Amino acid sequence: MNDFTYNIPLHLLSAYRQERLIVRTDEPAALAAALETEDPERIVGAQIVALDADSEPLNAWAQGLPLELILRDPVTEFPLLYRHSNLLDNHPARVIVPVAPGFGKAVKAAVSLDFAVRLEVGQPEPTLIEEMATVLEFYLHQSTVAQPIEYFHGSLQGFxxxxxxxLWVLQDDDPQYLRYVTDEGVERLSRRLADLNANIAPDAGLEAWIAQVLAAGEECQDCEFLKHCGGYFKWPRRDYDCAGVKRLFGHLRGAAAELRRDLDVGST
Ligand code: SF4
Structure with a gap:
């Protein structure tokens, strides 16, 4: 077994008999049946990509296996989350919410059901930055939010x-360890880096990836948030204007400092 984890569609399972896997499907019942004979050690997670599917066959299956529910349209699909809440009885379960107009409703619905959340964030334009800032406020200041909302949670901890x-790690996009296999069977670094042809050693660590490829541009090298971001927002479009995402990082840094001050005051 190599060091990579492959995110594959269920129909390619037979082509990946030795590797560590995250298996995605729109048919939860088929997933449970197909993985019954697999070595549980090499299945590290599963993703359900159709929220209108019945996930009941997964409820008591492979207890403890991390599951992710992937929203494609956060505005129309978030009501479907309610039918999957029983998964939480036996699995750590997380909802992947694309950062698209109106995505905040889906985030609120997910955390109210006790799901963890990961924001699938591309290169957000200013209006989406405002929505992200609102969700960040919600995450930081609502006492009812008991579950992590990534990448905010991991960044806050980092600060x-x-x-x-x-972010390559927090967003499950680490090119050192992860490979994404398309439905057609084409192996990619990740969906974010789909078109990248990098001239870098196959066993390069993430630090080398960041220094030599992912954040090699001048703006990233001079960026005060380089260690927290790693050049994430410069992909796939290298000319993306980072002003908005830097503002969000600044907000997270300020919140972490405030938290530390509060704890210092509380301990004196
Ligand atoms: S915020 Fe932008 S400039 Fe800074 S490291 Fe990330 S991608 Fe590079």
């Missing part, structure tokens, strides 16, 4: 402990 974690 708080002064141990930055690049």
């Amino acid at each position: 708080f402990h002064d141990e930055p974690v690049p």
Whole structure:
């Protein structure tokens, strides 16, 4: 077994008999049946890509296996989350919410049901930055939010402990360890880096990836948030204007400092 984890569609399972896998499907019942004979050690997670599917066959199956529910349209699909809440009885379950107009409703619905959330964020334009800022406020200040909303949660922790974690890790896009296999069977670094042909050693670590490829541009090298971001927002369009995402990082840094001050005051 190599060091990579492959995100594959269920119909390609037979082509990946030795590898560590995240298996995605729109047929949860078929997933449970297909993975019954697999070595549980190499299945590290499963993704359900159709929320109108019945996930009941997964409720008591492979207890403890991390599951992700992938929203394609956050505005129309978020009511479907309610029918999957039983998954939480036996699985750590997370909802992947694309950052698209109106996505905040889906985030609120997911956390109210006790799902963790990961924002699938591309290169947000100014109006979406405003929506992200609203969701960040919600995450930081609503006492009812008990579950992490990534990448905000991981970044906040990174600022708080002064141990930055690049977004490539927080967003499950780490080219050192992850490979994405398309429905047609084409192996990619990730969907974000789909068109990248990098001239880098196959066993390069994430630090080398960031320094040599992902954040090699001048703006990233001079960016105060380089260690927390890793050049994430410069992909796929290298000319993306980072002003808005830097503002969000600044907000997270400020919130972490405030938290630390509060704890210092509380301990004196
Ligand atoms: S915020 Fe923008 S400039 Fe800064 S490291 Fe990330 S992608 Fe590069």
